[in-house]
Amino acid sequence: MLSVKNLEVVYQDVILVLRGISFELNTGDIVSLLGSNGSGKTTALRAITGLLDVQNGDITKGSIHLDDNDITNAKPSDIVNLGIAQVLEGRRIFSELSVIENLKIGGFTSSSNTNKNTERVFELFPILKERSKKIAGYLSGGEQQMLAIGRALMSNPKYLLLDEPSLGLAPKLVDQIADLILEINSQGVSVLLVEQNANMALKISNHGYIMETGNIVMDNDSNKLLEDQDVKEFYLGINPEGNDRKSFRDVKHYKRKKRWLS
């Protein structure tokens, strides 16, 4: 189980991005983390995988545990070794290298199993096998996303953190990616899914958390979230039938900060 407790993250010593969030990813589950831009979803992932350093961020409070190990502030390479892999937002494949080389780099930490892992990735993404000698930068957006996920799977992770896998993809491809996430999950990989596409994320996940400006404002089972009036209106774009437009005050039952500039 991956559990985050009261996590607080500050960028450049002044910008408070996460204000004490807690969430859990049970083994075998798919958990989605939703929220608008700038709500701190990516920062939460970076905190887990130890990538905050690059962005000049620090964990100031709270802890992250993988089963019984405290992995707060652990080094990225150690975290990958413990079985957590992250697919970065915007794919971030090594565009000048070939597909197979990208996969090999993904398998850096478990190089003895490279062949076995490559076969597994090719089974999941047959298109990558076809393109294995091609330069990764020339793949289409959907193929690049598959490569990014495949690359993360090369370290044979127990926990897969996906940062917006649907970014910039056509609806049909989004469905395909969703199916693949379910397939990966069924092979025993727990998935933490960060998404803007709430519809897709809630449909495939067991549990959902909703973030707003560094706080988790709601969490519930995914099917209950799908039924929730506020989620429907704010994240799924469905208006309650027969009703006229509503005021924000009536629908939001949780605290909402006054924003002066909007």
Added chain:
Amino acid sequence: MTLFLQSTIEGLSLGAVYSLVAIGLVIIYKATDVLSFAHPAIAVVGAGLISYLAVERGVSFWIAFPVALLLIGFLGLILERTFLRPMVGKPVFSVAILTIGIDILLRVPLNNWIGINPKFMGDPFSTYGNFGSFTINEITIKYLELGALVTAVISITFLSIFFKRSRYGLAMLATSFDQEASLAQGINVGRIFGMVWFIGAILGALSGFFFTGGFNTLTQASFVTALRALPAVVIGGLDSFAGAVVGSLIIGLTQGYIAYYQIPLESFLGIEFGSGFSLLAPYLIMFVVLIIRPDGLFGKEEVERV
């Protein structure tokens, strides 16, 4: 024809010597984004170490040589860890200035040690006359030149296989493209930086040996030779492995040809270039290349989907 072949061979071996320094510069630049102005100094310090061990300490050259190479590799590691690691993420400009500081730090004690008498490497190729060379069809080839060529070819082949095939080689390539994404793959980027400096320093020291070996000797001015790898990498493109080699060969051949053909050229053009023009020519070429192709001949080509 003899003259042409003679100058070509000398130019090629000079190019090989430069390419060893240049490749070191390029892999450091690619992986860490730092253009290390300290690299020429590392090359001469490497030569100094060989000379110290082989001549002053009296160790057999064949032991002193690999030991000095290893030591210089570790010096590279230490320099990276102490001076450059804390600078990760700082502006490139300040890091470049820092490497100039390292350059001074290395060269001042070295120059104090060298003093005014040139230092010999203690290598077995240093005899007068024909002993350090052999002749085919009136073309004289020094063993040292041949050694430089062979070493450069072996190093380049080894490195290109290393980068394409080995796990750490691929990790180095990955680091040079995208540090954050590499971290996310579990690559220990700090260790990669160290390795790059280790390899770079060893290549530098190898080159240092070849331009100070035999009767070239190590003096306080030897440093200038290593410095000529800078126009070589600029011509080739700072981030290109192949560019470093091609740039070095261009510089080396230019120098070789001008050394032999300057007088006929001067009488043909009616202009006197003066002595030392062969040393100036590399910088002139760099100037021209930069005007036409600001990123160098093999400068970065972005892979982009159309």
